[in-house]
Structure formats: C-alpha cells, structure tokens
Amino acid sequence: MIDYNRYLNSSIRSLSPSGIRKFFDIANEMENVISLSIGEPDFQTPWHIRDEGIRSLEKGKTWYSPNRGFADLLKEITNYYERRFSLTYNPSEQTLVTVGGSEAIDLAFRTLVEEGDEVIIPQPAFVCYNPLCVMAGGVPVNINTKNEDKFRLKAADLEAAITPKTKMLVLPFPNNPTGAIMERRDLEEIAEVVKRHDLMVLSDEIYCELTYGGRNHVSIASIDGMYERTVVINGFSKSYAMTGWRLGYALGPAPIISQMTKLHQYGIMSAPTTAQYAAIEALKNGDRDVKRMRDEYDMRRRLVVDSFNDMGLTCFEPLGAFYVFPCIQSTGLSSEEFCTRLIMEKHVAVVPGTAFGDCGEGFVRVSYSYSLKHLQVALARIREFLGELNHGSQAEGAC
Amino acid sequence: MDKLLNLLCTNSQFSVAELSAMLGEPEDYIKAQIKEYEAKGIIKGYQAVVNWEDVEDSYVEALIELKVTPKKETGFDEMAQMCMAFDEVESVYLMAGVYDFALIVRGETMQDIAMFVAKKLSTIDGVLSTGTHFIMRRYKDRGMNLTDTDSKDERSLIL
Numbered sequence: 001m002i003d004y005n006r007y008l009n010s011s012i013r014s015l016s017p018s019g020i021r022k023f024f025d026i027a028n029e030m031e032n033v034i035s036l037s038i039g040e041p042d043f044q045t046p047w048h049i050r051d052e053g054i055r056s057l058e059k060g061k062t063w064y065s066p067n068r069g070f071a072d073l074l075k076e077i078t079n080y081y082e083r084r085f086s087l088t089y090n091p092s093e094q095t096l097v098t099v100g101g102s103e104a105i106d107l108a109f110r111t112l113v114e115e116g117d118e119v120i121i122p123q124p125a126f127v128c129y130n131p132l133c134v135m136a137g138g139v140p141v142n143i144n145t146k147n148e149d150k151f152r153l154k155a156a157d158l159e160a161a162i163t164p165k166t167k168m169l170v171l172p173f174p175n176n177p178t179g180a181i182m183e184r185r186d187l188e189e190i191a192e193v194v195k196r197h198d199l200m201v202l203s204d205e206i207y208c209e210l211t212y213g214g215r216n217h218v219s220i221a222s223i224d225g226m227y228e229r230t231v232v233i234n235g236f237s238k239s240y241a242m243t244g245w246r247l248g249y250a251l252g253p254a255p256i257i258s259q260m261t262k263l264h265q266y267g268i269m270s271a272p273t274t275a276q277y278a279a280i281e282a283l284k285n286g287d288r289d290v291k292r293m294r295d296e297y298d299m300r301r302r303l304v305v306d307s308f309n310d311m312g313l314t315c316f317e318p319l320g321a322f323y324v325f326p327c328i329q330s331t332g333l334s335s336e337e338f339c340t341r342l343i344m345e346k347h348v349a350v351v352p353g354t355a356f357g358d359c360g361e362g363f364v365r366v367s368y369s370y371s372l373k374h375l376q377v378a379l380a381r382i383r384e385f386l387g388e389l390n391h392g393s394q395a396e397g398a399c
Numbered sequence: 400m401d402k403l404l405n406l407l408c409t410n411s412q413f414s415v416a417e418l419s420a421m422l423g424e425p426e427d428y429i430k431a432q433i434k435e436y437e438a439k440g441i442i443k444g445y446q447a448v449v450n451w452e453d454v455e456d457s458y459v460e461a462l463i464e465l466k467v468t469p470k471k472e473t474g475f476d477e478m479a480q481m482c483m484a485f486d487e488v489e490s491v492y493l494m495a496g497v498y499d500f501a502l503i504v505r506g507e508t509m510q511d512i513a514m515f516v517a518k519k520l521s522t523i524d525g526v527l528s529t530g531t532h533f534i535m536r537r538y539k540d541r542g543m544n545l546t547d548t549d550s551k552d553e554r555s556l557i558l
Contacts, residue, residue, distance in 0.1 A: 024557060038554045299421040306420035351557060
C-alpha cells in the first residue's frame with residue numbers, strides 16, 4: 001500500500017475542509033427538504049445573454065481567447081466600471097478576465113503575498129480567503145465584524161490588527177454571509193488606515209449590483225488615494241445570474257495585473273470563450289435584467305427580514321447580497337445545533353454562521369435566492385420550529 | 400408598473416402583512432390601496448389558476464378566430480358584447496392582424512364547441528368567418544408553469 005501522505009503537499013493537507021459538508025450530506029439524503037442554503041441566484045441567465053453564447057458556438061467560435069480575454073469584453077468591463085462607479089481602467093493593461101471571481105482572488109493572493117506576510121481578512125466571510133491566503137504563503141489575520149456594527153469593518157478594529165508584517169486587507173463587501181455593505185464614509189475611514197500603513201486592498205465586489213435601500217455600491221478604489229492600492233475583483237455570476245459560466249475579472253494597477261496575467265497564462269491560458277461572448281452581451285444590454293433581479297431580491301429580502309424579526313430571531317437589515325444573518329442566541333442553541341435540529345425536525349436547511357468563521361457562532365445564514373412561494377413555506381416551517389422550541393426552556397440571547 | 404398589482408398578480412393570497420413587508424409600506428396603506436383598486440374596478444376579482452388536465456370530467460377549450468363586419472355606429476363593441484353574452488365564452492379579445500376577434504370558448508366536449516361555433520357564433524349577423532383551434536395542452540397559464548418541469552432545483556453549491 002502506498003502511503004499517499006508521503007506524496008501529498010502538507011499545506012494542502014492541513015487546509016480544513018469546508019465546514020458544512022455534514023449538513024449537505026444530511027440534506028441530500030432527506031426527502032422533502034426545503035433549502036434556504038444555496039449561495040447562487042435562482043434566476044436563469046437572461047435569454048439574450050444565453051443566446052449570444054449559443055450564437056458564438058453556432059459560428060464556430062470555439063478557440064482560446066487571448067490570455068487577458070477578448071478585447072471587446074475588456075473594453076465593456078472598463079466601460080461598465082466607468083459608468084457605474086466612475087472608475088477608469090485601461091482595458092489592455094489594467095484588466096484581466098478570469099475563470100470566475102475565485103480565480104482572480106487566487107491570482108491576487110499569489111501575486112501580492114510573500115511567505116510570512118499577514119493579510120487581514122474580516123469575518124464572517126466567504127470561505128475561500130483564508131485557504132487561498134495560506135496557499136500563497138501568507139498568514140491570515142481575521143477580524144471579527146459585529147452585529148452591533150451591522151457587520152461592517154471598523155477602522156479601529158483594522159488599526160488594532162495591523163502589525164509590521166501586514167501587507168494587505170481583504171474587503172469582502174457586499175458580504176456573504178451577512179449581507180453587510182460598506183458605505184462611502186465607512187470606506188473613507190478604512191482608507192485612512194490603509195494609506196497610513198501603506199497596505200494593499202483586495203476588494204471583492206462580486207455582489208456590487210445587489211445593494212438595496214437606494215444605496216449604490218461604492219468601490220474603495222474610488223476613495224481618494226486608493227485607486228493605486230486596490231485590486232478590484234468582480235464577475236458575472238451574481239449580477240447577471242451567470243454562475244455556471246465561470247467568468248470573473250480583476251481590475252487594478254498595471255504592474256499588478258500584468259503579474260497576475262502571467263500566472264493566469266500559465267495556469268489557465270484563458271477564460272472560457274463561449275462565456276466571454278455571452279458576457280459582452282450582458283454588459284452591453286443587461287442593465288434591465290440586473291434591475292429586475294435586484295427588485296425581486298429586494299422584495300424577498302424585506303419579507304425574510306420582517307419574518308425573522310417577527311419570529312423573535314433578531315436580524316439587522318442587510319443591505320447587500322442575497323443573505324440574511326439572523327441571530328439565534330435567543331433559542332439557547334448553538335448555530336450548529338440550531339441547523340441540525342431545524343433540518344431533522346422541519347426539513348429546512350440553513351447554514352450555520354460558524355461555516356464562515358468562528359465569530360459566526362450564534363447566527364445562521366439564510367439565503368433568499370428562492371421564489372417567494374418557496375420562502376413562504378420555509379419561513380412557516382421555521383416559525384413552527386421556534387414555536388415548538390419555546391415549549392422547552394428558553395435562554396436569554398445577547399443580541 | 401405598480402408593484403402591489405404585480406405581486407397580487409403572481410399570488411393574490413399574500414397576506415396584507417406579507418405585502419406590507421415586501422413593499423416596505425404600512426399595512427393600512429396596503430389595505431386602503433387594495434380597497435381602492437377594487438372600488439375602481441382595477442382589480443376585477445381573484446381566481447385560482449387550475450391545472451384542469453389533472454381533474455376528471457374536465458373541459459375542452461378552443462381559440463376561435465372571428466372575422467366580422469364592424470357596425471357603422473358602434474364599431475366592434477356591439478359584436479364584442481354579443482360574444483361576451485354566451486356562457487361558453489371565457490375571453491374575448493379584439494385583435495390586430497388577419498382576424499378581428501379571438502375568443503376562448505369552453506365546452507364539455509369538442510362536439511359541444513363545434514356545435515356552439517356552428518349554431519351560435521357563425522350565425523350572428525356580421526360574422527364573416529370563424530376558425531376553430533382546439534387547445535391540446537396547457538403548458539403555461541397566466542405566468543404559471545402547469546407542467547412539473549421546473550420543480551427541481553438543480554443548484555448544488557452552498558457557499
């Protein structure tokens with residue numbers, strides 16, 4: 001028998017697997033499970049966008065694209081950032097099309113981080129940052145954002161986490177799993193600290209089109225003095241419901257993007273050609289779809305937030321993404337117990353907050369990327385679950 | 400477009416509390432607004448969308464094209480009124496194109512509908528011709544998928 005451990009890279013072996021596998025396994029085996037756990041749009045890619053992908057195939061456009069991506073797409077991406085966020089990037093030097101935002105995140109870490117560099121990563125956050133930072137040789141330093149701050153990153157907390165080894169800050173807003181956003185004044189405070197300590201910022205703006213309550217997303221790159229310190233990560237998955245097409249991009253200073261492009265060239269060659277043709281159509285003619293989906297999410301968001309607050313699971317008003325992050329401490333259960341019992345007793349799947357960092361304890365992530373009808377049924381079951389819990393003992397919550 | 404009306408069109412059974420939450424408006428406002436729509440005849444009624452295929456003793460329906468001569472004084476309206484008066488007629492639409500009216504007609508059998516068209520509709524003074532198209536199967540009705548093709552959520556990633 002071969003001892004594969006002798007061959008396997010020890011850094012990879014020591015990465016912890018995603019924390020919620022267990023739930024998934026339970027959910028998959030169970031009949032009649034109603035899930036509020038999915039982290040992607042329920043909408044299909046709008047037809048005119050799909051059609052452009054199909055058309056490119058019909059025309060036989062089945063070759064690699066240039067490493068950075070098709071020139072037309074690069075141009076549309078920079079037009080989009082100009083039009084939406086008043087940020088000007090050069091399509092041929094400051095833009096790179098990647099396989100999803102995830103690849104761009106990986107490239108940015110590997111391009112900017114050296115052995116022993118500390119990277120500040122706020123939590124709760126999407127699960128990829130810590131492992132990718134580690135694989136780049138970096139040391140993740142997690143800052144816990146708090147319910148009372150609406151899960152926004154505070155400048156004082158950032159300041160306190162900085163050491164002489166700190167090189168970079170990851171800014172994952174609008175945030176998965178909390179739904180938190182950062183407004184201009186929040187970003188201005190963060191920018192002050194970043195500039196004072198001469199840091200770089202990786203701004204993951206994949207949910208930038210999903211902000212509510214009249215707040216448009218603000219990119220930290222648009223704050224004075226931050227353009228030259230920021231690598232913006234974005235993509236088509238969330239804004240245009242194009243998750244399966246696997247298409248993202250990075251925008252930033254030319255010297256950084258050119259090094260990222262080199263890595264991308266060796267590891268990936270180029271992003272999928274069909275997806276790029278579809279994405280050009282999305283950026284040219286997709287604004288109405290984005291608005292339609294955002295309006296629909298917004299109605300669901302209001303319904304879900306209102307229901308949780310009404311059930312006694314307090315929930316700050318999330319202004320971004322498609323998640324709510326209710327506090328479940330009043331039930332006296334841990335996040336994991338809550339989720340396990342909810343799925344066993346009511347067949348409703350939500351994700352424990354702890355899947356997104358230890359500080360997610362006491363919270364669960366609920367996705368509202370589902371039809372209103374589906375949400376109504378799921379919320380009714382959660383209400384029943386809480387009603388039955390209340391017959392037992394009840395602990396006093398802290399939030 | 401009016402968000403409240405759109406929501407009610409997707410599901411008229413949303414509670415006032417749900418509508419109020421979704422639209423970010425007070426419940427009293429929602430109640431008053433619905434009352435007003437009803438009073439003004441903007442909301443005409445509330446009906447169930449039934450998948451009749453799964454019901455025994457079901458109906459047959461047909462789309463009838465009607466070419467007519469408009470009346471001098473009343474144009475198409477008088478003809479429309481006459482068509483509407485039949486219980487068999489579910490819907491009446493004035494169309495642009497090669498024919499004038501589209502009617503949805505309901506009967507218990509195809510024979511019923513054929514006889515209705517032959518005896519009642521085509522004999523109306525001013526009707527020039529009719530064309531009968533039986534509805535074989537309903538896939539989507541009033542925005543609702545009547546098949547079970549979309550019931551499976553194929554998404555698989557959680558985070």
